[in-house]
Amino acid sequence: MSDVLKIGLVSVSDRASSGVYDDKGIPALRDWLTAALATPFELVTRLIPDEQAQIEAALCELVDIACCRLVLTTGGTGPALRDVTPDATLAVADRLMPGFGEQMRQVSLHYVPTAILSRQVGVVRKQSLILNLPGQPKSIRETLEGVRDADGKVLVHGVFASVPYCIQLLDGPYVDTHPAVVTAFRPKSAIQPKDEQ
Numbered sequence: 036m037s038d039v040l041k042i043g044l045v046s047v048s049d050r051a052s053s054g055v056y057d058d059k060g061i062p063a064l065r066d067w068l069t070a071a072l073a074t075p076f077e078l079v080t081r082l083i084p085d086e087q088a089q090i091e092a093a094l095c096e097l098v099d100i101a102c103c104r105l106v107l108t109t110g111g112t113g114p115a116l117r118d119v120t121p122d123a124t125l126a127v128a129d130r131l132m133p134g135f136g137e138q139m140r141q142v143s144l145h146y147v148p149t150a151i152l153s154r155q156v157g158v159v160r161k162q163s164l165i166l167n168l169p170g171q172p173k174s175i176r177e178t179l180e181g182v183r184d185a186d187g188k189v190l191v192h193g194v195f196a197s198v199p200y201c202i203q204l205l206d207g208p209y210v211d212t213h214p215a216v217v218t219a220f221r222p223k224s225a226i227q228p229k230d231e232q
Contacts, residue, residue, distance in 0.1 A: 040076040040208045042068065043097030043106035045083065045090070047120050048170070052084045060109030063172035067179060071195065071216040074208070079103055085111050090123035098127075098163040104207040105198065106163060110170035112155045120167050121154040128158035128165070132201075135166055138194050143174065145182045145191060157194070162205040164198065180217050189218075196220045 046052075046060035061080050068076065079101045081093045090111070097103045111120035125131070135157025143150030155167040168175050181193030199210035200221035209227050212219040 038208050040072075040074055040105070040202075040210055041101060041103045042076050042078055043094075043101060043103035044078055044080045045093050045097070045106065045108040046081070047083060047085055047090060047108060047111040049084045049117065052082050058082050059172050060168075060170060060175070063175050064107055064109060064168075067176055067216075071179070071212050073211040073213050085117040085119060087119040087123045087126070090120055091127050094124065094127050094160070094165060098160045098165070104163050104202050104205070106165040107168055108165070109168045109175060112153050112167050112169065114152050114154065118154070121156045124156050124158055124165055124167055127160055128156075129161065130159040132157040132159060132164070134197075135194050138192070138197075139168070139178045142178055142181055142191050142193055143169070146174075146177060159205065162207060164201050164205065166194065166198075192220075193217060200225060 044061050044064050046058045048058060050056055051058035065078060079097055083089045083093055094106060097106050108120050111118045136155045139155045140150050140153055143153065157166045168178055179193045179195040181189050182191040183189055195217045196219060199212065199219035202210055203225060
């Protein structure tokens with residue numbers, strides 16, 4: 036796989052993919068990543084309906100062919116019959132990373148009690164991390180950044196704090212963030228000096 040950080044974005048929505056309304060998931064993810072990442076990156080995007088076979092195919096293509104080290108999905112994570120994003124993600128996974136789903140629900144529970152209805156998962160396929168995110172732009176940001184108090188202090192870490200180190204452990208490129216948005220956490224022994232990044 037390439038050393039350039041490639042990120043796949045998959046927005047899962049019957050209505051947006053058929054043109055009933057504009058997709059909000061991919062633009063929200065693009066804006067957040069642009070603000071959060073200090074490391075240059077390339078995006079590969081897919082807008083598809085809530086069809087498990089199509090979601091599976093998109094995830095496999097983004098990891099196996101496009102060589103995305105990180106794939107973020109948005110939408111299709113609830114209990115409704117058409118919500119099959121987690122099912123598709125699990126079907127193509129090599130390993131489950133349960134902490135990501137647990138932490139996403141923990142963050143979201145600070146805002147809405149219905150967070151317990153979310154079935155979001157995090158998995159590894161080959162040497163890539165795949166995360167299911169919520170469908171609403173506000174919820175996407177909260178899940179990635181975490182919960183802060185009135186002074187901006189982090190009360191509950193968002194999931195993205197652990198993403199750069201996970202990519203590093205999967206032999207991917209070194210990823211750094213802008214701390215004003217989210218601070219990438221890694222052990223001191225895994226931190227690279229700026230001139231080596």
